Amino acid sequence: MQAAAFEYVKPKALQEALSLLEEAGEDARLIAGGQTLLATLNMRLSEPSVLIDISDVAELKGISIVGDSLRIGALVTHTEIEDSELVAKHAPLLKAAAPHIAHRAIRNLGTWGGSLAYDYPAAEWPACRLALRATMIIHGPTGERRISEKDFLFSRASQTSW
Ligand SMILES: Cc1cc2nc3c(=O)[nH]c(=O)nc-3n(C[C@H](O)[C@H](O)[C@H](O)COP(=O)(O)OP(=O)(O)OC[C@H]3O[C@@H](n4cnc5c(N)ncnc54)[C@H](O)[C@@H]3O)c2cc1C
Structure with missing residues (x-):
């Protein structure tokens, strides 16, 4: 299966990630290493409208x-x-x-x-x-x-x- 379409954002700082999360609300999902989430996206157990990739957040x-x-x-x-x-x-x-x-x-x-x-x-x-x-x-x-x-x-x- 293939994941449903989603918007992808990659904040560089913690505050930016928190703001994006607040803005997008329940429809957003954080992704870090993707080892659990990618499978759930591909199986469409999760269909977020926004994926917030926190892997660059230095803090x-x-x-x-x-x-x-x-x-x-x-x-x-x-x-x-x-x-x-x-x-x-x-x-x-x-x-x-x-x-x-x-x-x-x-x-x-x-x-x-x-x-x-x-x-x-x-x-x-x-x-x-x-x-x-x-x-x-x-x-x-x-x-x-x-x-x-x-x-x-x-x-x-x-x-x-x-
Ligand atoms: C084949 C396989 C075998 C495994 N075997 C084991 C095992 O033997 N023992 C074990 O303990 N684990 C096991 N795991 C689980 C593995 O430890 C997790 O998949 C991994 O740690 C998840 O981290 P991630 O960064 O990839 O998370 P992701 O897949 O990126 O995210 C997982 C969830 O956490 C949320 N999330 C991620 N980072 C944050 C954050 N900083 N703050 C808030 N929410 C966040 C995401 O939104 C998502 O809902 C296995 C996984 C796989 C695929």
């Missing part, structure tokens, strides 16, 4: 230490986590879990944020985030909010649409 990239926390950006791929020295040092559980996610080709493109958007309980990352007592930082048009993995996983917040 969502990178792994760093902020204060006494390890920060993983939403656009960080599973492979980057697997290969990161910072992760190996500060959160070795993530390094150990990463190779169990799909195979390398999927891990090269699939992102931490794309996985988090579904937070499928049987996936590798939710259990790791629970064990590590991770906090998610979620950006929206009115600012940012923080939510623990426990609250995220057991609330409706993680139930994204295709």
Whole structure:
């Protein structure tokens, strides 16, 4: 099958992405690595009118230490986590879990944020985030909010649409 027609935009900054998302409303979908979304588009389980490609948004990239926390950006791929020295040092559980996610080709493109958007309980990352007592930082048009993995996983917040 083939995806239905959609408008395609590629913001360079987080604020631009948030504005586009607010403007387009429910009809928009974000795309990062495309490993889940492209299949749903092609099967027409999802028919957004606008696809917002966030893969160039610099603020969502990178792994760093902020204060006494390890920060993983939403656009960080599973492979980057697997290969990161910072992760190996500060959160070795993530390094150990990463190779169990799909195979390398999927891990090269699939992102931490794309996985988090579904937070499928049987996936590798939710259990790791629970064990590590991770906090998610979620950006929206009115600012940012923080939510623990426990609250995220057991609330409706993680139930994204295709
Ligand atoms: C063959 C195959 C095998 C897999 N096996 C495993 C496995 O063993 N274990 C496992 O855990 N996972 C597995 N996965 C899932 C994989 O981890 C996800 O497909 C991937 O992480 C999704 O990330 P993405 O960047 O490709 O997301 P996309 O496909 O680009 O987006 C997925 C969804 O997330 C939303 N989204 C993306 N980024 C953001 C963001 N920053 N903020 C808000 N919403 C966002 C999109 O709008 C979309 O709804 C597998 C996938 C495939 C295709």
